[in-house]
Amino acid sequence: MTNNSDIFQQISEVKTAIADLLDMSKQHGATSAEAVISKSKGISVSSRCEELENIEFNQEGALGITVYVGQHKGSASTADLSHEALERTVKAAIDIAKYTNEDSFAGLVESELMATDIQDLDLYHPHEITPEEAITFCLEAEKSAFEADSRITNSDGASLSSYQGFKVYGNSHGFIEGYPSSRHSLSCSVIAESGDEMQRDYAYTVDRIFQNMEAATTVGSKAAKAALERLDAKKLDTCQVPVLFHAEVASTLFGHLVSAISGGSLYRNSSFLMDSIDTQILPEFLTIEERPHVLQGLASSPFDSEGVATVDRNIIEAGVLTTYLLTGYSARKMGLKTTGHAGGIHNWYISQTDPDLAAMLKKMDKGLLVTELMGQGVNTVTGDYSRGAAGFWVENGEIQYPVSEVTIAGNLSNMFKQIVAIGGDVERRGAVQTGSVLIENMKIAGN
Numbered sequence: 460m461t462n463n464s465d466i467f468q469q470i471s472e473v474k475t476a477i478a479d480l481l482d483m484s485k486q487h488g489a490t491s492a493e494a495v496i497s498k499s500k501g502i503s504v505s506s507r508c509e510e511l512e513n514i515e516f517n518q519e520g521a522l523g524i525t526v527y528v529g530q531h532k533g534s535a536s537t538a539d540l541s542h543e544a545l546e547r548t549v550k551a552a553i554d555i556a557k558y559t560n561e562d563s564f565a566g567l568v569e570s571e572l573m574a575t576d577i578q579d580l581d582l583y584h585p586h587e588i589t590p591e592e593a594i595t596f597c598l599e600a601e602k603s604a605f606e607a608d609s610r611i612t613n614s615d616g617a618s619l620s621s622y623q624g625f626k627v628y629g630n631s632h633g634f635i636e637g638y639p640s641s642r643h644s645l646s647c648s649v650i651a652e653s654g655d656e657m658q659r660d661y662a663y664t665v666d667r668i669f670q671n672m673e674a675a676t677t678v679g680s681k682a683a684k685a686a687l688e689r690l691d692a693k694k695l696d697t698c699q700v701p702v703l704f705h706a707e708v709a710s711t712l713f714g715h716l717v718s719a720i721s722g723g724s725l726y727r728n729s730s731f732l733m734d735s736i737d738t739q740i741l742p743e744f745l746t747i748e749e750r751p752h753v754l755q756g757l758a759s760s761p762f763d764s765e766g767v768a769t770v771d772r773n774i775i776e777a778g779v780l781t782t783y784l785l786t787g788y789s790a791r792k793m794g795l796k797t798t799g800h801a802g803g804i805h806n807w808y809i810s811q812t813d814p815d816l817a818a819m820l821k822k823m824d825k826g827l828l829v830t831e832l833m834g835q836g837v838n839t840v841t842g843d844y845s846r847g848a849a850g851f852w853v854e855n856g857e858i859q860y861p862v863s864e865v866t867i868a869g870n871l872s873n874m875f876k877q878i879v880a881i882g883g884d885v886e887r888r889g890a891v892q893t894g895s896v897l898i899e900n901m902k903i904a905g906n
Contacts, residue, residue, distance in 0.1 A: 503618065573766045583667075625638065638761060867904075
């Protein structure tokens with residue numbers, strides 16, 4: 460996959476293979492069928508302590524088909540795209556369907572919901588890089604970290620990955636579409652030491668376009684700075700104080716929101732936000748916009764994993780939940796329409812109230828700035844929230860000292876309602892773009 464004409468030729472060939480596959484499934488007795496092929500190719504390189512550790516060349520690609528025989532569903536996959544292999548895969552899927560239980564909600568999404576205007580979202584920017592060039596980036600990152608301060612004594616390694624590929628989805632409605640994409644990243648993790656204490660931290664950069672990533676030296680020096688700032692960490696006494704989630708971890712709060720308003724959690728009655736549509740679940744100043752068609756966006760997509768057109772929408776409007784996140788199946792289960800969220804969300808933008816982190820610290824005045832979360836203590840059925848945390852103690856709006864080995868606890872329903880501000884220090888390296896999030900009051904368990 461070296462140039463644009465190559466990749467589009469491959470996509471065209473795969474579309475033909477999927478069309479044949481869907482015809483075969485009909486011939487073998489399927490009422491309807493859908494198939495997806497994802498292919499990727501790339502390189503991953505890592506170093507540790509300024510020495511080459513690993514080089515991997517990856518080339519992956521598999522076809523998955525799901526057939527429906529009446530209301531019976533069967534799935535099978537293959538990496539072999541020859542006619543014979545495709546036929547075997549179809550037969551296997553149909554055989555499986557014969558033995559599965561009937562499910563009245565099984566089937567394709569309605570044909571009228573299929574995407575018709577497939578925009579080019581400029582997601583494909585391949586970058587040819589030799590292993591020698593790739594390792595240079597890793598070594599530069601580590602070198603920059605070690606040179607930042609003599610207290611950086613060890614490294615957990617640096618790694619660079621550069622991938623490009625495509626996805627094609629088709630179903631028996633006649634929908635067969637695909638698009639190429641690329642993704643490049645560089646990370647560095649280092650250890651700072653002072654006396655008997657050691658602290659680890661990291662930094663990374665990611666982009667669709669290789670040249671848009673931060674410089675390796677920047678990544679290394681950021682990793683060093685983050686690790687050094689954690690030295691001389693103290694424990695806190697148990698208390699109840701405001702908590703400021705740094706932008707890098709604040710996106711996890713909205714990740715819990717995603718889980719809670721997703722169809723799978725809702726139809727299983729396993730969400731703390733059951734029956735919350737048109738209800739205020741966040742403060743009035745907070746709006747969440749979903750924009751799936753942002754050019755070069757890390758979570759952009761012209762259609763979802765079921766071929767449904769993705770659309771701009773407000774998920775939260777002035778604190779009110781306006782929509783659930785539904786796939787075809789969960790929508791039918793709930794007597795609703797799919798929202799085009801099969802496969803996940805698409806570029807969420809969280810509204811802001813304050814210009815930057817400094818303003819947020821001033822607003823908090825006294826409390827805990829959380830920069831790292833540990834553990835999985837979140838119950839999306841009840842909303843109960845309890846996670847290990849590290850960060851910084853803040854007084855008079857200024858960072859005083861690093862904090863480690865504490866637990867922060869609350870309930871997500873209350874935490875969402877107690878959001879008092881969101882910063883303009885926006886984390887842009889993921890599907891949720893948010894600044895730091897200030898919560899009025901949480902329990903800190905310490906000494």
